[in-house]
Amino acid sequence: MSECLNYFKKTLCSINPNKLFCIPSWIPKLSDPIVNFDLQPPTYRQVTNIIRRMKASGSPCPLDQLSIICFKRCPFLRTYLTEVIRSVWSSKSVPAEWKKACSILIHKKGNTSDPSNFRPITPETIQLKVFTSCLRNAMFSFLTANNFIEHQIQKGFTPNLSGTLEHTAQMTNIINQARIKQRSVLIILLDLKNAFGEVHHNLIQSVLDYHHIPKDVSEIIKSLYTDFNTAFITSEFSTPFITVGRGVLQGDCLSPLIFNMCINTFIQHIKTDKYRQFGFITNLLNPVHWFQFADDAAVISGQDSENQHLLNRFSIWCQWSNMIVRVDKCSTFEIRKSLTKSIQYLPKLLINNELIPATKIGESFRYLGKYFDFSMSEKEHKQELITLMDDIMSEIDLKPLHPKINFCFIVVTSYPNFPGISL
Numbered sequence: 056m057s058e059c060l061n062y063f064k065k066t067l068c069s070i071n072p073n074k075l076f077c078i079p080s081w082i083p084k085l086s087d088p089i090v091n092f093d094l095q096p097p098t099y100r101q102v103t104n105i106i107r108r109m110k111a112s113g114s115p116c117p118l119d120q121l122s123i124i125c126f127k128r129c130p131f132l133r134t135y136l137t138e139v140i141r142s143v144w145s146s147k148s149v150p151a152e153w154k155k156a157c158s159i160l161i162h163k164k165g166n167t168s169d170p171s172n173f174r175p176i177t178p179e180t181i182q183l184k185v186f187t188s189c190l191r192n193a194m195f196s197f198l199t200a201n202n203f204i205e206h207q208i209q210k211g212f213t214p215n216l217s218g219t220l221e222h223t224a225q226m227t228n229i230i231n232q233a234r235i236k237q238r239s240v241l242i243i244l245l246d247l248k249n250a251f252g253e254v255h256h257n258l259i260q261s262v263l264d265y266h267h268i269p270k271d272v273s274e275i276i277k278s279l280y281t282d283f284n285t286a287f288i289t290s291e292f293s294t295p296f297i298t299v300g301r302g303v304l305q306g307d308c309l310s311p312l313i314f315n316m317c318i319n320t321f322i323q324h325i326k327t328d329k330y331r332q333f334g335f336i337t338n339l340l341n342p343v344h345w346f347q348f349a350d351d352a353a354v355i356s357g358q359d360s361e362n363q364h365l366l367n368r369f370s371i372w373c374q375w376s377n378m379i380v381r382v383d384k385c386s387t388f389e390i391r392k393s394l395t396k397s398i399q400y401l402p403k404l405l406i407n408n409e410l411i412p413a414t415k416i417g418e419s420f421r422y423l424g425k426y427f428d429f430s431m432s433e434k435e436h437k438q439e440l441i442t443l444m445d446d447i448m449s450e451i452d453l454k455p456l457h458p459k460i461n462f463c464f465i466v467v468t469s470y471p472n473f474p475g476i477s478l
Contacts, residue, residue, distance in 0.1 A: 056292040056294060056348040056423050056447060058168070058170060059160075059170045059287060059289075059294060060287075060294045060295070060297070062170040062171065063170065063175075063239075063290055063294070063297055064286055065287075065304070065402060066249075066252065067252075067297055067298070067300055067301065068300045068301070069256070069300030069378070070255075070300075070301060071255075071299050072257075072300070073257075074255065074257055074377075075257060075261075076255065076257055076258045076260075076261040076375070076376070077261065078261060078264075078265050078320070079375060080321050081324060081371075082265075082321075082323060082324050083323055083324065083327060084265075085201075085203050085265065085266060085267065085323070086201075086263075088197070088201045088203075089200070089201055089266070090197065090201055090266050091197075092146075092193070092194075092197045092267075092269050092272065093193055093197070094142040094194070094269060094272070096140070096145055097137065097140055097141065097144065097189040097193075097284055098137070099133065099134060099137045100190065101189060101192070102133060102136060102140060102185060102218070103133055105181055105185055105188045105189065105192070106123065106126045106127055106169075106185060107127065109127075109184070109185075111123060111124050111127065113178070114155060114159075114176075114178045115178060115181070116157065116178045116179055116180045116181070117157040117159070117178065117288060118155060118156070118157055118180065119180060121180065121181050122140075122147045122181075123181055123184075126181060126236075131248045133359070136181075136182060136185060139182065139444075140182075140185065140186050140189060143186060144186075144189075144275070144349075147271055147274040147275050147278060148275075149183075149186075149190050149275065149278045149279045150276050152180075152188070153180060153182055153183040154183075154281075154282060154283045154284060155180075155283075155284050155285070155286075155296065156177050156180070156283075156284075156285045156286075156304075156306065157177070157178070157285065157286050157287075157288050158175035158176065158177040158253050158285050158286070158287045158288070158305065159175070159176045159177075159178070159239065159288060159289075160173040160174070160176075160287060160288070160289050161173060161174045161175075161176055162163075162174075163408050175287065175305060175340070176305075176306065176309075177285060177304075177305040177306035178306060178426075179304075179307060183307070184308055185308075187279070187308045188308040188309075190272070190275065190276070190309055191203050191309045191312050193272075193311060194268065194272065194309075194312060195214075195234070197268070198266060198316075199467045203266050203267070203319075204315065204316070204319055205319060205322045205326060208322050208325075208326065208345040208346065208347050208441070209318060209319065209322055209348070210222060210346075210347070210348055211311070211315065211317060211348040211349030211350075212312065212314075212349060212350070213312035213349065216399040219348065219350050219423045221271075222346045222348055222353075222422070222423055223422065223423050223424075223425045225337075225343065225346070225462060226242070226346065226353065226355075226425075226427060227427070227431070228253050228337065228423075229242075229335050229337065229343065230242075230390065230427055230429075231354065231431060232337070233303070233390040233397060234336075234390060234429065234431070235399050237389075237395075237396065237397045238335075238357065238392065238397075239357050239358065239389070239390065239392060240335050240355065240356075240389070240390050241355070241356050241357070241358070241359060241362045241387065241388075241389045241402055241404075242353055242354070242355050242387070242388045242389070242427075243353065243354040243385065243386070243388075243411060243422075244351075244352070244353050244364060244385055244386045244387075244388075244420060244422055245352040245354065245368065245369065245380065245385050245406075246351070246381045246384035246385050247350050247352075247378050247379065247380060247381065248371075248378075248379040248380070248381045249302075249313070249379075250349075250350035250378065251302055251303050251305070251310065251314055252301065252302035252303075252305075252378060253301065253302060253378055253379060254301065254302050254303050254313070254314065254317055255376075255377050256280050256300070256301060258317060258376055258377065259276065259303075259313055259317070260273060260277060262313070262316045262317050262320060263276065263316070264321075264468060265320060266316055266319075267395060267454075276309070276313075278386035279309075280299075280303070280304070282298060282332065283298070283299045284296035284297060284298055284299065285297060285299060285305075287336065291318050310464060311349070314349065314350070317347070317376065318347060318350070320372070320376070320411055321369065321376075322345070322347060324368065324372065325344070325345055325368060330344065330364075330365065330368070331344070333351075333356050333361040333364065333365060334356055334357070334361070335355050335356060335357050335363075336357070340400065342358055343355055344361075344365065345365070346422075347348060348423055351422070351423060352369075353422055354366065354369075359389075359402055359404065362402075362404060363404050363405070366404060366405070366406045368407070369461055370406050370407055370470065380406055380407060381409065382409040382410075382411060382412075383412065384412055385406065385411045385412065386411065386412050386413070386420050387401075387404055387411050387412070387413045387414065388413075388414040388420050388427070389401070389402040389413075390429065398429075399414075399416050401413040401415075401416070401428040403408035414457055416429075417429070419435055420465065421435075431439065445467045
């Protein structure tokens with residue numbers, strides 16, 4: 056337990072807590088809001104709509120074991136919760152009881168005695184989840200109404216938008232155009248170390264001011280992030296509560312929007328005309344130079360010099376925002392014209408004076424779950440499906456069932472993984 060406690064204390068501790076994040080001059084200012092922020096406390100209907108959208112299968116917080124099902128089925132509880140939320144909203148102070156959570160450690164890979172090989176999942180209390188959902192909805196409505204959030208580049212955590220599909224389809228089109236029409240394209244995938252966990256709490260306040268979020272709302276968020284504590288639990292032990300000194304709150308409904316707002320400061324910088332001209336020109340004559348899905352970024356251009364310039368700007372932004380680029384996890388992929396045909400090329404680009412690893416000739420890179428290679432053969436996807444089916448078949452073969460039942464079991468088991476199968 057002591058090793059786990061020390062590891063997460065170090066991971067969550069605040070680094071340079073007094074550092075201020077003044078918005079630099081190279082980040083363009085947002086215009087004054089046209090639509091004002093709705094500062095009215097949430098109504099019973101708004102709270103009810105949020106509760107109805109929450110999954111009944113969601114895990115309750117280990118601290119109180121209170122399930123969302125209770126609120127779904129009991130109007131009296133929803134009424135009482137609404138009054139409490141309205142009171143907290145008006146007071147601009149989040150109760151200390153709400154600012155406690157438990158993080159469950161899920162093993163990823165490797166040695167189970169190493170805490171870094173575990174992913175923490177933090178179920179918050181229902182009260183805080185509903186409260187921050189109300190806050191998120193009000194903030195998102197304000198940002199969207201005033202066009203403060205960029206949705207052409209950043210497609211992560213955006214309601215009613217299939218960002219993964221849009222980005223992967225567009226990247227597929229870009230690579231196919233470069234291959235078939237013998238054009239040059241350079242793609243770089245960037246990786247931020249523990250992106251959500253490295254967000255400085257003072258950066259959050261600066262970003263809120265940058266997006267014209269009212270002071271009353273900023274005070275609520277500041278109260279939420281002040282002295283928020285979490286304990287880490289396993290089947291064998293639980294640690295004492297640890298103060299979360301940095302990073303957006305894990306498992307919190309407001310955290311994705313706050314993270315997007317932090318990234319939005321950089322996106323506003325590169326969407327200016329000076330950098331918008333960089334990129335790969337598609338059939339629509341609209342240069343595509345950057346894909347962003349939450350913390351997954353892809354830089355796209357037709358020339359190495361343009362891509363290097365965008366990398367330099369990203370490096371400067373990371374230095375300002377205290378973000379850390381994991382160069383060893385980044386990768387490059389380039390297609391060039393050679394005589395009368397297109398070939399895969401090994402580019403040499405730097406970030407933070409370190410060479411970014413290049414995708415080897417004939418190999419693929421993976422972005423948002425999809426594999427891309429020079430031939431666009433999708434051989435990795437085919438192999439994944441074959442491996443998945445082999446695993447399913449092997450598991451079913453071990454069951455003492457009649458062959459006819461085995462066949463039905465195979466179809467039913469395979470259907471969720473292969474929607475094309477007709478039952």
